[in-house]
Amino acid sequence: MEQIKYVALPHFVTTEQLSVEEVLALIDRAEYFKAGGTCLPLTQPVLVTNIFLENSSRTRTSFEVAERKLGLSVIPFDSEHSSAKKGETLYDTSLTMAALGIDLEVVRHPENEYYQELIHPKAHQHLDIGVVNGGDGSGQHPSQSMLDMMTIHEQFGHFDGLRVAIVGDIAHSRVAKSDMELLNRLGSKVYFSGPSYWYDKEFDTYGQYQELDQLLDQVDVIMLLRVQHERHGSDPNETAFDPVAYHARYGINQRRYDALSDQAIIMHPGPINRGVELADELVEAPKSTFVQQMHNGVFMRMAIIEAVMRGRALGGLS
Secondary structure (H helix, E strand, O other): OOOOOOOOOOOEOOHHHOOHHHHHHHHHHHHHHHOOOOOOOOOOOOEEEEEEOOOOOHHHHHHHHHHHHOOOEEEOOOHHHOHHHHOOOHHHHHHHHHHOOOOEEEEEEOOOOOOHHHHOOOOOOOOOOEEEEEEEOOOEOHHHHHHHHHHHHHHHOOOOOOEEEEEOOOOOOHHHHHHHHHHHHOOOEEEEEOOHHHOOHHHHHOEEEOOHHHHOOOOOEEEEOOOOHHHOOOOHHHHOOOHHHHHHHHOEOHHHHHHOOOOOEEEOOOOOOEOOOEOHHHOOOOOEOHHHHHHHHHHHHHHHHHHHHHHOOOOOOO
């Protein structure tokens, strides 16, 4: 496989836009940053803003830390006091940001594929801004997927043949959708587990469903998903949700933790519902990579932003 040193992207909106070679190159670059490597000095200022129209702690802060480490000027955006509250469209907000001289925007939005009108403006002529997807509804979370891949790579050094179980609220999880697609292309074998009413037959394309206890001694990675109450709406199953019963059937408790192999890891994108997806006392246990994932997020997002800067020839990078 040809080795790519640098990745150059006009935007970063899905994992599907990346070739396997680009995925591996981004992981390599993120690991370089984590080891203390620095970006080439910027010869021109680069302005970035983070437009988060859904709540976020890890992703938003992680992107801002990454941006500052790369030497970008971060322009604050307060969604609660922005014109979005007056009904301004995301396109017009982006048009404003571009007109003011902002080069890049990281966006989280409740609508799936919100980014399509930003990166394919059709008849519009004036929108010229790099877009990085910080999460779109229940669609994709590509930067989380990439930091997950980095974390798996750190543990195993490869993806081919790894057995990965994605467990929980799969139907509502943008993390699951990004990860299942990418893991398949990287050569891993994917399994699913969790409540049947949060599983869709369309996922059969990427893996097979099994009961959690049948998977424990077989898998290398257990990827837990947060129960996303805010996306369930009028789901009749949600009204009867019992966190104790969920944990007993689908959560990782001490018994299930002990059943995993010594080399296996437990992942979670956060925020964790402690005592639901994962027992409280296991959040920072040796097999848990929760803290490692958050730490890796900064370096992977540095690699992603640098790739978009190269793709758009910003800061003197090309």
